[in-house]
Amino acid sequence: AYACEQCNRVFLQKGNLKVHQRLHTDERPFPCDFENCEKKFRSNETLRRHKLTHTGEKPFTCVTCNNKFSSKVSLTEHQAIHDNTKNYKCEECGRSFRQISCFKRHQVTHTLATPYICDVCGKSFSQMAYLRSHIRIHSGQCLKPFSCDTCKKAFAHKSDLTRHKIIHTGRLKPYRCTHCNLRFSDRSSCKRHIREHSQARPYVCYKCGEGFKRTGQLKVH
Incomplete structure (x- = not known):
């Protein structure tokens, strides 16, 4: 090994x-x-x-919704959306993920490794992509360099732009609530919705210990 x-x-x-x-x-x-x-x-x-x-x-086709993908890995990760499976499990904390890319990013949080250091202010990051985004603050570059061709709305990260484009394409909303089957175009919105069904209150006030379902509720508190 x-x-x-x-x-x-x-x-x-x-x-x-x-x-x-x-x-x-x-x-x-x-x-x-x-x-x-x-x-x-x-x-x-x-x-x-x-x-x-x-x-x-795009030689790989989803048999459920006929979406096409350029790689078998992308197809496999997409199919997990339909059957709600999470094939990548973290051995450290037990959390599971549908996408291997999300799983790998999560693993870094356990190692606490932050090898990418900003030469200007010394702040360190676990991934080079995070450092690149941070450096734009010092360089004076546009903080939202990724713009939508349709409506010109700008985003700080390419992944945010990709999720936004779903609004214009009318593509099937891939994220489904397991409680009421309501669908969402992005994972974060789906997670926020699911918390409304559960009793989970992940945002906790460090002063009094009260928990909240949304970060906005914690800020108001």
Whole structure:
């Protein structure tokens, strides 16, 4: 077995460890050779999947809703929405996730590793993407560089823009409440709604201990 010296994750193959270590160094040795595309990737497999965004090829189809995907991994994660399965379970705390990308981001919270440091103020981050977003504060760049082509609304993160675009496309709302079957276009709205059915009050006042279902209610309190 091969262990990462920075976060202690263990891999069975040395090649997988090498790809993983690029998360810490942000090394991206595989550039896209399509014209006007300057993106680079940590692995050849990630580059291969990226190239499908240029060709438009989506060979994997969901048998439930006929949505098409460029990779089998994306299809598998999408299908979990329909059957409400969460295949990726954290061994540290027991939380489960539908998407491996969310699962990996969550795992970093247990290691407390923040190897990406801002040269300006010294603040450190667990992921390079978070550091890049933070650096825009110092550089004076637009804090919301991702804009919608349809309504021109701007967002700080590309993932927020992707969720927003669902409003314009009219695509099936993939997130369903398990209590009343109401559907939502993004996961966070669905989670907030589900809490209305349950007694969970995750936002707790540190002074009096009272819990609230929404962060807005805690702020008012």
